[in-house]
Amino acid sequence: MSELQSKEEARKSFDKMAKDIVRPMQNHFGLNAWVFTLFLILSLFGYAWFLQLRDGLGVTGLHDYTSWGMYIANFVFFVAAALVGMLITAVLGLSGVKWITPISRIAEIIAVSFAMIAGLVIVxxxxxxxxxxxxxxHGRLQSPIVWDITVVTIYTIISMLLLLLPLIPDMNIIKKRLPKASNMQLKMYNILSLGWMGTPEQYKIIHKSIRVLSILIIPVALAIHTVTSWLFASTLRHGWDSTIFGPYFVSGAFVSGVAAVIIAMYVFRTSYKLQDYLTDFHFDKIAKLLVLVSLVYFYFNINEFLVPAYKMKSGDDHHILALFVGEWAVLFWFAQIFGNFVPIVLLLFKKMRKPGPMMIIATLAILGAWAKRFIIVVPTQLNPHLPIQNVPDSFHVYTPTGPEIAITIGTIGMALTIITILAKIFPVIPIWEVAEEKGIDREIINE
Amino acid sequence: MSNKKQDKGTSRRDFLKSSFLMGAATVTGAGLLSSFKGAEEGSGEMVKVMTANGDLVEVDANKLKAVKVDSIDLDLNELQKRGREGIAGKKWVMVIDLAKCRNARKCMEACQHAHHLKPEQHHINVLQMQEAENTAPFYMPKPCMHCDNTPCTKVCPVDATFKRQDGIVLIDNERCIGCRFCVAACPYSARVFNWSETLDEKNGFEETYDIELNVPQKKGTISKCLFSADRLRKDELPYCVSSCPNGTYWFGDMNEDAVTNGTTGETVRFSELIDKNDAYTLMPELGTKSNVYYLPAKDRIFPFSEEDKENLNRRNEHSH
Structure with missing residues (x-):
């Protein structure tokens, strides 16, 4: 009798949970305004790109002494933030960390969308x-660009699989709970559920596949950002000619990625009303994770800047001074303070490890992270080995133009569009995994 | 009257034809022969022609096309093929005598003219240099160093920039995707990019693309110093070298150990020239293995202009 009762309770609790998570997929309050905003951003992008295709890269502020600018900084930013999928699903998942369960899908959605857009930005x-x-x-194996394209493609594919595989049991759960779903949509869920019935054999296969992919994605993720850093480190320029660029980039990537996940968590928690699933506890935990990765990044920053600053080798000296006290100082210190220092200090306080304050801190950290990529890409080129002479004065500075900014914002709009679509057709929280963690019987989950 | 005219005309044509034949026979006999196929009926008049192998052969005069040797119309594939291969047995080298440069910039002009470059685009750039605060300022022409350990060709994802057997680093603007990794990689800032419509595109210049001249220039692709590979093929000195009024440039073949001065035409031993004058290469610590040598700006034959000195000081202050 009591067993039956508890089973009934579990069923109820699971039903509520599934309902809560599925509901926002069909509740489109505010969606129109958001889609309109995205549409505007993408239209502006389309126009700017048309101009660039017609008139050439001359419509940007780029020139022979800053031939990589905003676009490349943006590319590095996207690759960086995409790494968070690997950090959450693979590193923490394989270590048996439990609090990541409701966050893992958000991390994978960010990984997939950012990695896809990173590839486009290069084009x-x-x-x-x-x-x-x-x-x-005509691809040549000795070019880091070819390595980069290869690993970014592989990372995107594995991240997609890591998004889709844990969706299989969820497909089965949601298709019965979406009354407004179109036939097409239901068909897609049917296909993606791959005949899931919840047999022990199927559980074994799915856990094993996720595990194998989680292991595989670690070297690939390290590779994408290390190779991206080599686009710079493989040259002989002041500020790029560094042996620690690989780990330095990877450590910075975790900061921007975790910050991106915090922002997404906050947005979904409030707009999707998921307070019961993305709780203060989860925010507290991921805040501590942000402190940890920021500390590691801080260590690499000290190595990257203070060691050359101590030596003041000719060439490096101009670069370091331009960053510390020269024309780049404002942007440099903004990036260092908000992108690194502030998260460490503020998140040590328990009061700050709440969704609201964390949203602000993470937003500043993301802006700082973007600024940092700009600081890595641009100033080095304006400090070449030989003097910049016999060219227009404008070649001594780099000023991004309107079309350039529109295209950059457009790529961010594209990433947000992909996230929006994914979060509308799939539940942003893995229902079956969260249910299992709560001790709900597999039988009920797969009913 | 009319007969006479005709006679004159005929004889001029004959004269022209025979002079073309001479040129053709000595330089490109083989190429001409191969273009005979499908020509009109023979006239019976036979002409002696020497092939590239040195064989003397007789061919029908009517089967010879009157072409000027300079402008044999090679199609794109042939130009690309010979351009990528380079000139066998050569190892080109440039020596720049900094004591002679007085910033006349004739080299820059000639280069920009030959390669259809815009005023801000330099394959060769005369820089005003000062190594340290109290050292003497000097003018330094800076072409591409045509490095043996090339930072630029290594990073190219599509083999659009490459090093040929004669040491020249070229760029193929038929293949370049415009990623500008080579610009980032070159420590000498030797590369320029066509950011917008090129002069050739603006002027409707539509010759077959010559990889050894990098003309016509194309929007969205790289351009760079080519050691005037097109001139070297004709046994002539590069545009910059031959246009210098001050005897700054020496150019030649390291295998022959001979370099020729572009102003005086004097030819000397390369090894002696760099040995006696204590030549150096630019930033050897980067390991690029440059093929451009500099003779120090010692005993300069010109004063560094006061105006330039002021500019240099201002720049130095600005950058510190």
């Missing part, structure tokens, strides 16, 4: 995007 930076296939026809 927008090309002088001849019509020749992009030359990379396959």
């Amino acid at each position: 927008f930076d090309m002088g001849r995007p019509d020749r992009v296939l030359n990379i396959f026809f």
Whole structure:
């Protein structure tokens, strides 16, 4: 009798949970305004890109002494933030950390969308995007760009699988609970659920596949950001010619990625009303994670800047002074303080490890992270080995133009569009995993 | 009257034809022969022609096309092929005598003219240098160093920039995707990019693309110093070298150990020139293995202009 009762209770609790998580998928309050905003951003992007295709990269502020600018900084930013999928699902997941369960899908959604857009950003930076296939026809193995394209593609594919595999049992759960779903949508859920019935055999396979992919994605994720850092470190320029660029980039990537996840958690918690699933406890935990990765990043920053600053080798000296006290000082210190220092200090206080304050801290950290990529990419080029002479004065500075900014914001809009779509067709919290953690019987989950 | 005219005309044509034949026979006999196929009926008049192998052969005069040797119309594939291969047995080298440069900038002009570059685009750039606060300022022409350990060609994802057997680093703007990794990689800032419509595109200049001249220039692709590979193929000195009024440039073949001065035409031993004058290469610590040598700006034959000195000081202050 009591067993039956408890089973009934479990069923009720699971029902409520599934309902709560599925409801926002069909409740489109405020969606129109958001979609309209995205549409505007993408239209502006379309116009700016048309101008760039017609008139060439000359519509940007780029020139021969800053031939990589905003686009490349943006590319590095996207690759960086995409790494969080690996950190949460693989590193923490494999270590048996439990609090990541409701967050893991958000992390994977960010990983997939950011990695996809990173690949696109490179095309927008090309002088001849019509020749992009030359990379396959004439690709040369010794070029870091070829390595980068290879690993970014592999990372995107594995991240997609890590998003889709844990969705299989959820597909089965949600298709009965979406009354407004179209036939097409239901068909898609049917296909993606791959005939899931919840047999022990199926559980064994799915756990094993997720585990194998989680292990696989660790070296690939390290590779994408390490190789991205080599686009700079493989050159002989002041500020890029550094041996620690690989780990320095990876450590910075975790900061921007965790900050991105915190922002997404906050947005979904409030707009999707998921307070019961993305709780203060989860925010507290991920705040501590942000402190940890920021501390590691801090360590690499000290190595990267203070060691050359101690030596003041000729060439490096101009670079360091321009960053510390020169024309780049404002941006540099903004990036260092908000992108690194502030998260460490503020999040040590328990009061700050609440959703509201964390949203602000994470937003500043993301802005700082973007500024930092700009600081890594641009100033080095304006401090070449030989003097900049016999060119217009404008070649001594880099000022991004309107179309350039529109294209950059457009790529961010694209990433947000992908996130929006994914969060509308899939539940943002893995229902079956959270239910299992609560001790709800598999039988009930797969009913 | 009319007969006479005709006679004159005929004889001029004959004269022209025979002079073309001479040129053709000595330089590109083989190439001409291969273009005979499908020509009109023979006239019976036979002409002696020497092939590239040195064989003397007789061919029908009517089967010879009157072409000027300079402008044999090679199609794109042939130009690309010979351009990528380079000139066998050569190892080009440049020596720049800094004591002679007085910032006349004729080299920059000639180069920009030959390669259809915009005023801000330099394959060769005369820089005003001062190594340290109290050392003497000097002018330094800076072409591409045509490094043996090339930072630029290594990073190219599509083999659009490459090093040929004669040491020249070229750029193929038919293949370049415009990623500008080579610009980032070059420590000498030797590369320029066509950010917007090029002069060739603006002027409707539509010759077959010559990889050894990098003309016509194309929007969205790289351009750079080519050691005037097109001139070297014709046994002539590079544009910059031959346009210098001050004897600054020496250019030649390291395998022959001979370099020729572009102003005086004097030819000397390369090894002796760099040995006697204590030549150096630019930033050897970067390990690029440059093929451009500099003779120190010692005993300069010109004063560094006061105006330039002021500019240099201002720049130095600005950057410190």
